[in-house]
Structure formats: structure tokens, C-alpha cells
Amino acid sequence: MRVKVRHSTEYTYDQAVSRGLQKIRLTPKNSGGQTVVSWDTGVEGGTKELSYTDQHNNLVELLSIAPGTRTVTIVCEGEVDTSDTAGIIGQHGGYAPLWYFRRSTPQTRAGPRVRQLVRDLGKDFDDDPSRLHALSALILDSVSYSTGTTDFATTAEQAIEAGQGVCQDHAHILIAAARLMGYPARYVSGYLMMDDRVDQDAGHAWAEVHVDGLGWVGFDVSNGVSPDPRYVRVATGLDYGEAAPISGIVYGGRNESMVVQLQVQQ
Amino acid sequence: MANRPDVFDEMHGSGEACRSPYSGYADWFQRQGAQSLRKKSRDAEVFFRRTGITFNVYGQQEAEERLIPFDIVPRIISGREWSRLTRGIEQRVRAINAFLHDMYHRQEILRSGRIPVDVIAANAAFLPQMIGVEPPGGIYTHIVGIDIVRTGEDEFFVLEDNARTPSGVSYMLENRETMLRMFPELFSRVAVREVSNYPKLLRRSLAACAPPGCSGSPVVAVLTPGIHNSAYFEHAFLADQMGVELVEGQDLQLVDGRIAMRTTRGYTPIDVLYRRVDDDFLDPMSFNPDSQLGVPGLMDVYRAGGITVANAPGTGIADDKAIYSYMPDIIQFYTGESAILKNVPTWRCAEPDALAYVLEHLDELVVKEVHGSGGYGMLVGPAASKREISAFADKLKSRPGNYIAQPTLALSTVPVLTKAGLAPRHVDLRPFVLVSPGKIEITPGGLTRVAMKAGSLVVNSSQGGGTKDTWVLEE
Amino acid sequence: MLGKTAAGLFWMFRFLERSENTARLVDAGFRIALTRSAAAEAEWASIINTAGVRQGFLERYDAFNAANVIDYLLRDRDNPSSVMSVIGNARTNARMVRTALTREVWEATNEGWMTIRDLLKRPVSENGLPDILATIRRQNALVRGALTGTMMQNDVYNFAHLGIFIERADNTARILDVKYYVLLPSVSYVGSSLDNVQWETILRSVSAQRAYRWLSDGTANPRQIADLIILDKRMPRSLAFCAGQISEHLGFLAQAYGNEMPSHDLARAHVKRLADHSIESIFESGLHGVLSDFIGRNNALGQQIERDYRFYG
Incomplete structure (x- = not known):
């Protein structure tokens, strides 16, 4: 089955961020009966600094948030082929x-x-x-x-x-x-x-x-x-x-609010 | 001077005659006046104070900076003895690095059953964040200190491996510097091998471990917890001697995917970080979230290959006292050879039979905390009172897995200068080892620690121990 | 160089400079007290004002007498400006920037700290005071000598000197500002012996009594004194000399780093403002106003240097 995903997470801060780092684990695995056909993670309000695979073979990307930022948006979009393996x-x-x-x-x-x-x-x-x-x-x-x-x-x-x-x-x-x-x-x-x-x-x-x-x-x-x-x-x-899909440290930036938009369909 | 018959004195052996490594020194010594030697001894102290070679003792507000007592009688090792020691040390350090690589990859030694899984699984020094990491050159522990004690002419034992952040090398260098200043004529009479190029070798060794992506001359920096750390003097000393920056966490920041230091001209990325900050404090995003000493993102940059951290995080799994007892197996497993340097026989109190034996014989044994260091929290049976022993027995029974026990070794003695002339004191030895791709370098000598109290076996500086210059003679 | 290292050097030398200035102030006060006991209390009060520690002093003491002032300015660890506090701070900064210092500079600093700490362990007697003040100045001279004689003349050297001259300029300006009224021509008792003593204090506070003898016609004259201390570039504690040195060391930094920063403009303006003045115009526009303006600009320049060269994260 081909599953299409669009997942956007938007963080808004009442007070501008003085600095921040976020680890994101948002890329599907290419194993265990599933194949990633296409996947793209875009960021606004932050910069992708680096990526690596961690001890669980998760793809981790590290984002930095520049001083003065008020909104960070992370959008992933892609398609994954899955198969039935009875769990x-x-x-x-x-x-x-x-x-x-x-x-x-x-x-x-x-x-x-x-x-x-x-x-x-x-x-x-x-x-x-x-x-x-x-x-x-x-x-x-x-x-x-x-x-x-x-x-x-x-x-x-x-x-x-x-x-x-x-x-x-x-x-x-x-x-x-x-x-x-x-x-x-x-x-x-x-x-x-x-x-x-x-x-x-x-x-x-x-x-x-x-x-x-x-x-x-x-x-x-x-x-x-x-x-x-x-x-x-x-x-x-x-x-x-x-x-965790998104975790990290944000300095400054009081009153964070988060809005998630997620569409999953065939 | 009187030696106990069961104790090996490195100057006199078990009798009155002078052992050959000391003969040159003994000739010279006989011609010195007692008064002038005592004056030299005082000069040495002034010298150390002025240069600021002090250490901070935790928990002592007053006398925040203390001097480690320095004794002017050198500890002398013959070229032959040294070459045997170095073969053993080299073998051990190679095995330790192979063990560390294995721990963070397939764990073959656990699969083979040579070490019980629980010894690793229940160990806080094992860092999951290191699983699968390939450090440049396959090196985990770049700077190693092996604590060695001697009990006889040919009897050397490894007491402890220091694979995390061994300290004391600055004393090795400054002790020699002091001796050269005070007794220049001695060095023209006795051919002593050099130690002074250690900082140069250290820098070269660190630079050789730069990440593969590094082009040009690698930028090396020393990471210190700051001026209040007990070993700050050493951190500053090494950075200065290597000619590299001494940084604290607050000087560092993640910039363009690298860890960079804030300079007067902007941010400069670092290739190799010689860190003297414990694992737990390196990166608040990966480890202790309250740490102010580290840099957020350091571990991520490390895993992404953007920086070399020396020693690698997670090397503590190799120098834990519970692992120590398995070192002979570890050496056999990874090198196919039996250990050249012996281990001190060790009872793991986690094992019921061993615990029973240890509880029976507390008054003869030294009992140590598995994860402790610096001589804190240990029991020296023969020196302890009945009350101390019974209090310790309670601690031991409530958490046996937390302790190991060893026989009280009759550590060798070397004379120190006292008001009444030369008198024997127990010593140990910490040689320093540098590991870089394809190379293991051991500086001839090391740090000799000496118990300043007559009969005492505790040489730790935090417990009143002193140091000596250590001479390895040219062969 | 690390921003933190630049900060450590800058502050290490500011603190050393401050310890010397405080010693000099105490010395000047002590002389007046010896020669004119009637005016002593007012003199000690004015010295506490010059050191900028009046509030802290009054929280601890009721009277401005020699024992209190000397103890407060030299030994009191609760006084952040006491000699003991500032040389302690200087040494802490030196420890922090140990890798930027030669062994000679570090040892001179460390030894100076040990010596002065030992001397100030117990309250200072009047008999012992001259010797202690001389020791403080001598230990500073040793550090400066080691700095000049053993350090590379690079950015390390420049940040050290920026610290010295920002601090010194501030000190000299403050000394004048507290005493400026005795230099004003309108004061009625011009030429009285009181005046002479006051002028002498000012000159001593900036170690300029000898220079003044050589450079002036020997008679005490407020204009000449003000001219020497404000505008004379030959006098190593004058405002013009300090401002010139700051600008010069910033110039070396610009050369080494290949670019100028906002502090360079401030420094040039600082120098020019003094150069545009003559001693007459200073008195015309008001000595106090000129000094306040100078102190404000000097502070702003120091802070700009801290920002431009990333002293703090």
C-alpha cells in the first residue's frame, strides 16, 4: 500500500527566541517491510545544521533556531510503500x-x-x-x-x-x-x-x-x-x-504554542 | 635506614646494598650536605607556589588551592625494567581500545560469555549514544594513565586503568622541570630519558585523530570545566604547552554544523576537542540537562562526524573497577596473548562466595567502590579501626555489587627526604600513554605518587599524598 | 584569540591598574593627614568619594578617619574596590587567561598577589603603610615589566593595554572631578596654603608631582596643573595620553584583524574632542562638564570594545 503523508508542525513564541536547537526524527525507516518512495523535510525559521543516524538507526536532523525567531515551521511530505507482515x-x-x-x-x-x-x-x-x-x-x-x-x-x-x-x-x-x-x-x-x-x-x-x-x-x-x-x-x-519526533532546547522564547496539521491518506 | 623485611625498597632492595639503578644518584647524594638538601626542598615549594601549581580540594573552603607535596628524591627505573613495563602497557592499551570498539558494536566478548552481560548492562558508564559510532582511527581512549604498583624485583601489578580523563601529567612535567632547575649537575651525571616533549606528542597525537573531513591543520582545543575545577592548573598548562586554546562550554556554540569557539574575530570551528569534562556534563541535550559545562549539540556533531572528542564519550566502561577484574580475559580475547602485566587479585563482591570471603577478611583487604575514584569511599582494612570495619561491613552487605576487594599489597618503597634524613615511603606509578592511528607512545617516566606518612598505603593527592620526579634511565 | 581571553586580559589589567590607583589615592590622603591634621577628615572623605565607594563605606563606618579609610580601601573584602579584592580579581582573571600569558607575567601576578595578601593579612599600622603602598606599586611594575619584556606584541598585548588605559583614564578623570573646585580661579582663597596642599594631593594622586616640577615654572598654578593632567601627552596618566594609547592599541587590532569596528570611531572621536580643547576652552566651557563628558565617553568606549571583540557570549 502506498501511504501519503503531509505533516506540518508550527511553533509560535510570544517573545522572540534568543537561541535554540531542535532534534527532529521525522524520516520514516527504510526497513521492516516498508520502503520510502519519496520524503522531504522542509524547515522555515530554522536551519538544518547536520544529520546522522542514532543508536536506533533513526535519521536525526539537528535544527538551529536563530536569535529573534518567533515562528518555526517544520513540514514533512512524502510517500511510503508498506506491506502486510502481520505486525x-x-x-x-x-x-x-x-x-x-x-x-x-x-x-x-x-x-x-x-x-x-x-x-x-x-x-x-x-x-x-x-x-x-x-x-x-x-x-x-x-x-x-x-x-x-x-x-x-x-x-x-x-x-x-x-x-x-x-x-x-x-x-x-x-x-x-x-x-x-x-x-x-x-x-x-x-x-x-x-x-x-x-x-x-x-x-x-x-x-x-x-x-x-x-x-x-x-x-x-x-x-x-x-x-x-x-x-x-x-x-x-x-x-x-x-x-520523539521533535525535541530540543530553546532559550528565551516564552509562551510556546504548537499547531500540528497532519494528513495521512492512500 | 630501616626497611621492613617484607617490603621491597627500590633503592636498597631487601638489604642494605644500593640497587644498581640508584647507584649514580646514591654517589651524588652522599656528597650533599643535609642542610643544603633541606634548603633545596624548601626552594622547590616556593617554586611550586609561585608557578601556581596547585590543586583545589573539593569541600574545603579555606585553603582552596593546595600544593601537592613534592619530594626531591627521584624515583628511578632502569631501562630494562621500563621496556618490560611498556610492552605490558602497550598490550593493555591496545586491548582496551579493542574492547571499547566491541562494546559499542557487536559485543562479541559478551556473546562469547567471557564477561557477564550484567556487568555492562547495569553499568552507567555504558553510553547508548555511542552505539555504532566509528571514531576517527577507531580510537576511543587517546590518553590513558595506567596505575602500576611494585612489590618486588620483578613483581609489577596494574592497580587501575584510567581511560576517561587521566590527570597528573602536568606534575610529571613540572616535577622534572623543578629537578632540572635545582639539580642541574645531577642530570649530567645520570643519563635520564626526556619527558619534556609530551605536550608536542599530545598535540600531534590529537591532530592525527581529526575527523576525516578536516582539511589543513586541525584546530585543537582543551575543554575545561573552569577555574574552580581541581585540575584547572593542568588544563591551562597543557593548553599552553600545546599552544592551543583553553575553552569552556560558554565559549562554544554550534555554528554551521560544527562546534565553534567564540573568538575576537568571530567563530572558529574546532576539529579535535581534548575534553577534561565528564561525559555526563558534555552536552545537556544528550546527557545531564542541567549541565552548564558542556555544549548543546556536541554529541550530535560528534555522531555526524564533525568533531573528534578525546577521550571519546563512554570510555568509562573500560576503566570501571568491576571491568578491571576481567582485564586478563579482555587482553586474551582481543590480542590472543596472555597479559604481560598482572592484575591484582580481585574479589567481586557481587558474587556471593567472594562477598562471604571479603566479609571474613575485611581487616586484611582493601575494599573499593566500583565506580569510585580518588581514594574516596574506600576501606584499607589493616589501617582501619574495629568500628570503621564494622560500619563498612554494613555498607558492603547492603550493596555488595558496588564493591570489589583486593589484598593489601606490600607496595614498594622509595626514600623521601625527611627532617631525620632519608626514610622509606610507599609509592605507585602512573605512566601516560598516547594513542593515535597506528601508534602507541608511552612517555618514559610518569607520575610517581608517594604516601607522605610513614607506613601509609594511600598515595592519592586528595588524601595527603605527594609526588616525585620519575626517572627512566637510558639503557 | 577567544573572546573570553580578551575579556580576561582586559579585566586583569584593569584590576591591576585599579589596585595601583587606589594605593596612590591612599598615599595622597595619608600625606595630607600627616601634614594637616585639621583637614584630614575632609580629605579622607574626598578620597572615599574619588574611589567611588562612599555608600559602602558609610554602611560600615561612621567616621572618615585614617584607620577606617585605609582598612576599607586596602583590606576590606566586602569592598569590591579594595586593593585586596581587585588584586584577587586580577589573579582570577590571570588564571582564566593563563594560556595567553608568559610564565613571567603569570608568576609576577601570582607572586604579587601572594605578597600583598600576606602583607594585608593584619590591619595596617601607620608605620607600615608606606612600605605596603610601595610594595603594591612595585608588584604592579613587575607585572607591567614582564608584560612589556616577555609578551608578543600582538592582540594579547593590545587587549591588556586597552584595559590599562581605559581604567587609568577613568581614574585620572575621577580624581580631577572630585577636586575640580580647587582648580577653579573663582575660589576665594587662591594662593592660600590650603590650596597648595590640595593641588599637591591631586599631583600625588596621579604621580605627577615630579613631572610638574620639571614641566612648569615651579609655582603652583591651577591652570598648569589642569593642563598637565588633562592635555599633556607626555604625562603617562593624563587624559590625552590615555585616550591616545587606547586609539593606538585599537589601531593595532584593526591592522592585525584587517577591519575596523565601531569602537574605532568612538576612540577617534574621544581623542579629537580632547585635541579640540585648549586649557582655556576647558575652563570656559566648565571643567566639571568636560570631565563628566570624558568619563561617559570613556565608559561607552570600554563597553563598545567588549561588544566588538565578543568578550561575552
Whole structure:
């Protein structure tokens, strides 16, 4: 399936920025059953300083924001061919060792609530995938999808406590639980083409868990499925922080506001 | 002078006769008056104060700048002893760099089971941001200091590897400078190998590691945390001796995809940064977000190949005390040879059997924190009181993985000049190693640290230790 | 050169210069106190004013007597302008720019700091004062000698001298401005012995008593004194000399760097404004006004140099 994406993010500051740097991870991966046909990232109000691939093979671009800037706009546009792999990304590649994906991070730390979730899940499963699908369903059951309760800094534990969350929170909880059960797990940020609309408010996020024999397998808790050809994988990491589409430091520039425009279609 | 029979004295061996490396010096020494030597000793102190060779001690407001005591009796190593040491050091440094490359790539040594994964996985010195990085020349640790102790005629042990930011080289150079000024005639009687070209070699070695894209003469700079750092004198000294800029984080900025320093004429990009700032503080965007000492974006420029950082971030994984205990395996694994220089036998308290042994024998052992340095937080069993030992046992039991233990070695002694004449004091040795593509250079000599208190085994300057000039004789 | 290094050099030498000027001020006050005890209190007060530390002084002391003023100006670490504070600052800056200094300059600075720190450990007795003041001046002379004798005459040298002369110009102008009334012809007791003492203080404060003897006809004359201290380019602490040196060192920088900066225009204007004056026109247009204008321009020039050469990030 060919998925077309146009994604624009505009930051506006009430007071001019004195200086800033932003790391962007917005270029889809050319692996795991998807091929980037074309992709372009344009920036207004900032300068692309350099690019490199990080420890997760994400393409990272570094933008500098010049003093006096009030608006920064980042626009990505392109097409990606995807295929149906039943959610299976395949064998682990790259130099980041599998044990690294068992490291917990502040957002994916397994506290009492994650532990309880894993106890509730039980152990009686035929195989790893069915166990993880059950976990995914249990998480959606305990934490319903709802915007506005959590934000980008919410931890897995906090989201369970709130009983509500968005795709980022679902992914963090699944990752925390999977690591607790001994699986390497990672966060994926990307795009999802929705059947009923073109315009979306934000990108999507889900989780991948490494299962012996199969390799990495994706789980989208929020939608209760494993990724299919409608999913475009962009960046991966131990948690949101390592895969964040845009992150950085801005000095000065008070009262930032952000407007996202996203269209995903066939 | 009286030597303990179980301690090897480098001047007199185990008996009264003078060992051959010291014979030239001993001849000269006998002809010196006690009074004039003591005067020289005082002159040396004035000299050090005037040149500002001081270090800052953390946590001491008063006496913010202290002198490290300098003893005027040199520590002398024969050419033969030295060449054996250098073979061992070279082997070790080669293995350390191979290990570091492996750690940040395929981790073959973990796959082979020679080192348990947990030793790395649970280690904060392992920097994920370094995974997959190919530093220029494949070199991770460009400047290494290997701490060596001696217990007998042919008994040398490596006590510690310093692969992050070894300090003390300025003392090696200034100690020699002081000796040359005070005892010029000695150097015409005894053929001592030069150390003074170290800064030149350092600069050449750093420049040789410039990023591949660098054209022309590489711009080198030294990054210091600032004048309040305990080793600031050394940072300034090395920059000055190399003829390169001494910069702080606030002098640097990302400009046109490079890290550049603010000069009176604008921004100048840096090719090689000899950093004396710890990993955690290098870049607030990649590491500690509160750091004011580093430069935002440094790590990104590094990964993009726009700058060489020496030593590379993440080299601490090789000089951790838990890794130390695996060094013989590491050397065997990467060089195919057995280690030329021995390790001190080490109990890893993380292992239950070892812990039990250590708890039984605390009064005989030296127990160190795995991630500690500078002699802080360690227990010297034979010198500790019952109460100190029992308090330490509690700490050890609550976090065994945090400690390793070693036997108390009978470190060799070298005489120091005291009010009552020569008296033996325990010493160690830190030779300095420079690594550049295809080349490992070891300056003949190094920093000899000496415990100034009789019988004491603690040579750290932060704990009252002093230094000596270290002579390697021409063969 | 790093912008920070230029800043460190500039301030290192400003602070050293300031320590010497403060020592000289104390010396001048001390002489008056010795010779004319009746006027002493007013003299000490005027010295505190000249040093620009009146407010801080009054927060600590009630009376302008010798012991208080000497202690405050020489030793008090809470006084940012005391000799102890400024030589400490000079040394800190020297440590920061250690790589730009020769061993000789650094050692002279460090040794000077150690010597003066030891001398000022305890309160200074009147007997001990002349020796201490002489030591402060001598230690400064050693640093300046090492600077001239061992340093390359490049931008390092120029920024050091910009610091020296910006500071010195400011000091000389302040000394005159605090005392300008004694130079005014309208003062009724012209020719009285009080006047002579006041003039003597001014000359001593800028180490010009000897120069004045040689360059004037020997009689004390306010116009000649003002002329010497403001306009005479042979006098190394005169305003004209300092302004000329600033302009000259900026000129060397322009030559070395291949371009002029806004501070060059300011410096030229600074020099020209003095050159356009004669001592008569200065008195006609008002001595105080001329001095205030000079101090303002001198400060602005210093700040422009800091910006032009990127002293701070």
C-alpha cells in the first residue's frame, strides 16, 4: 500500500527566541517491510545544521533556531510503500544489543501498578504472541483511550493510575510490562492511515516487543491490533524520549504554542 | 635506614646494598650536605607556589588551592625494567581500545560469555549514544594513565586503568622541570630519558585523530570545566604547552554544523576537542540537562562526524573497577596473548562466595567502590579501626555489587627526604600513554605518587599524598 | 584569540591598574593627614568619594578617619574596590587567561598577589603603610615589566593595554572631578596654603608631582596643573595620553584583524574632542562638564570594545 503523508508542525513564541536547537526524527525507516518512495523535510525559521543516524538507526536532523525567531515551521511530505507482515518486523538488526531494550527508563519504569497488571494477566498462554495480545487488550481495558488527561511527560504508572491515556501512554505501559516479563521492548513513533478521515491531530505511537523466533512484533494497544499496511514506522527508542519526533532546547522564547496539521491518506 | 623485611625498597632492595639503578644518584647524594638538601626542598615549594601549581580540594573552603607535596628524591627505573613495563602497557592499551570498539558494536566478548552481560548492562558508564559510532582511527581512549604498583624485583601489578580523563601529567612535567632547575649537575651525571616533549606528542597525537573531513591543520582545543575545577592548573598548562586554546562550554556554540569557539574575530570551528569534562556534563541535550559545562549539540556533531572528542564519550566502561577484574580475559580475547602485566587479585563482591570471603577478611583487604575514584569511599582494612570495619561491613552487605576487594599489597618503597634524613615511603606509578592511528607512545617516566606518612598505603593527592620526579634511565 | 581571553586580559589589567590607583589615592590622603591634621577628615572623605565607594563605606563606618579609610580601601573584602579584592580579581582573571600569558607575567601576578595578601593579612599600622603602598606599586611594575619584556606584541598585548588605559583614564578623570573646585580661579582663597596642599594631593594622586616640577615654572598654578593632567601627552596618566594609547592599541587590532569596528570611531572621536580643547576652552566651557563628558565617553568606549571583540557570549 502506498501511504501519503503531509505533516506540518508550527511553533509560535510570544517573545522572540534568543537561541535554540531542535532534534527532529521525522524520516520514516527504510526497513521492516516498508520502503520510502519519496520524503522531504522542509524547515522555515530554522536551519538544518547536520544529520546522522542514532543508536536506533533513526535519521536525526539537528535544527538551529536563530536569535529573534518567533515562528518555526517544520513540514514533512512524502510517500511510503508498506506491506502486510502481520505486525512482524523481523529479526533484530543494528548494533544496539537486545539487552539494551530491557533497560527501564523513567517513563517505562514498572512500579506497583504495572506489576499488578502483569499479575492480573496470568501465565497460562500457548505462546508469546498470544500472551502479548492479551496484555495489550488488558491495558486498553484498564486505561481507556482519551485525550487531555495525560501529556508527553506522563509515565506508565501515572497513566494506569489515571485510567485514561493516549497511544503514547498505552505504548509505555506495554513496554514496561513486557520488560518486566523479560522481553526486550521498544517504542515506535509513526503514522497511521485511518479509514474514516484524512486530517489528524497528531502522529501515532505503538510498541514493539522482541519474541524469540519471530523477532520484533508490533502491538498497537490503542487500536487493539498489530500494525498492518496502514502503519508507517518513523522512529524507535526505549521510550518516547528516544523516539520523539521533535525535541530540543530553546532559550528565551516564552509562551510556546504548537499547531500540528497532519494528513495521512492512500 | 630501616626497611621492613617484607617490603621491597627500590633503592636498597631487601638489604642494605644500593640497587644498581640508584647507584649514580646514591654517589651524588652522599656528597650533599643535609642542610643544603633541606634548603633545596624548601626552594622547590616556593617554586611550586609561585608557578601556581596547585590543586583545589573539593569541600574545603579555606585553603582552596593546595600544593601537592613534592619530594626531591627521584624515583628511578632502569631501562630494562621500563621496556618490560611498556610492552605490558602497550598490550593493555591496545586491548582496551579493542574492547571499547566491541562494546559499542557487536559485543562479541559478551556473546562469547567471557564477561557477564550484567556487568555492562547495569553499568552507567555504558553510553547508548555511542552505539555504532566509528571514531576517527577507531580510537576511543587517546590518553590513558595506567596505575602500576611494585612489590618486588620483578613483581609489577596494574592497580587501575584510567581511560576517561587521566590527570597528573602536568606534575610529571613540572616535577622534572623543578629537578632540572635545582639539580642541574645531577642530570649530567645520570643519563635520564626526556619527558619534556609530551605536550608536542599530545598535540600531534590529537591532530592525527581529526575527523576525516578536516582539511589543513586541525584546530585543537582543551575543554575545561573552569577555574574552580581541581585540575584547572593542568588544563591551562597543557593548553599552553600545546599552544592551543583553553575553552569552556560558554565559549562554544554550534555554528554551521560544527562546534565553534567564540573568538575576537568571530567563530572558529574546532576539529579535535581534548575534553577534561565528564561525559555526563558534555552536552545537556544528550546527557545531564542541567549541565552548564558542556555544549548543546556536541554529541550530535560528534555522531555526524564533525568533531573528534578525546577521550571519546563512554570510555568509562573500560576503566570501571568491576571491568578491571576481567582485564586478563579482555587482553586474551582481543590480542590472543596472555597479559604481560598482572592484575591484582580481585574479589567481586557481587558474587556471593567472594562477598562471604571479603566479609571474613575485611581487616586484611582493601575494599573499593566500583565506580569510585580518588581514594574516596574506600576501606584499607589493616589501617582501619574495629568500628570503621564494622560500619563498612554494613555498607558492603547492603550493596555488595558496588564493591570489589583486593589484598593489601606490600607496595614498594622509595626514600623521601625527611627532617631525620632519608626514610622509606610507599609509592605507585602512573605512566601516560598516547594513542593515535597506528601508534602507541608511552612517555618514559610518569607520575610517581608517594604516601607522605610513614607506613601509609594511600598515595592519592586528595588524601595527603605527594609526588616525585620519575626517572627512566637510558639503557 | 577567544573572546573570553580578551575579556580576561582586559579585566586583569584593569584590576591591576585599579589596585595601583587606589594605593596612590591612599598615599595622597595619608600625606595630607600627616601634614594637616585639621583637614584630614575632609580629605579622607574626598578620597572615599574619588574611589567611588562612599555608600559602602558609610554602611560600615561612621567616621572618615585614617584607620577606617585605609582598612576599607586596602583590606576590606566586602569592598569590591579594595586593593585586596581587585588584586584577587586580577589573579582570577590571570588564571582564566593563563594560556595567553608568559610564565613571567603569570608568576609576577601570582607572586604579587601572594605578597600583598600576606602583607594585608593584619590591619595596617601607620608605620607600615608606606612600605605596603610601595610594595603594591612595585608588584604592579613587575607585572607591567614582564608584560612589556616577555609578551608578543600582538592582540594579547593590545587587549591588556586597552584595559590599562581605559581604567587609568577613568581614574585620572575621577580624581580631577572630585577636586575640580580647587582648580577653579573663582575660589576665594587662591594662593592660600590650603590650596597648595590640595593641588599637591591631586599631583600625588596621579604621580605627577615630579613631572610638574620639571614641566612648569615651579609655582603652583591651577591652570598648569589642569593642563598637565588633562592635555599633556607626555604625562603617562593624563587624559590625552590615555585616550591616545587606547586609539593606538585599537589601531593595532584593526591592522592585525584587517577591519575596523565601531569602537574605532568612538576612540577617534574621544581623542579629537580632547585635541579640540585648549586649557582655556576647558575652563570656559566648565571643567566639571568636560570631565563628566570624558568619563561617559570613556565608559561607552570600554563597553563598545567588549561588544566588538565578543568578550561575552
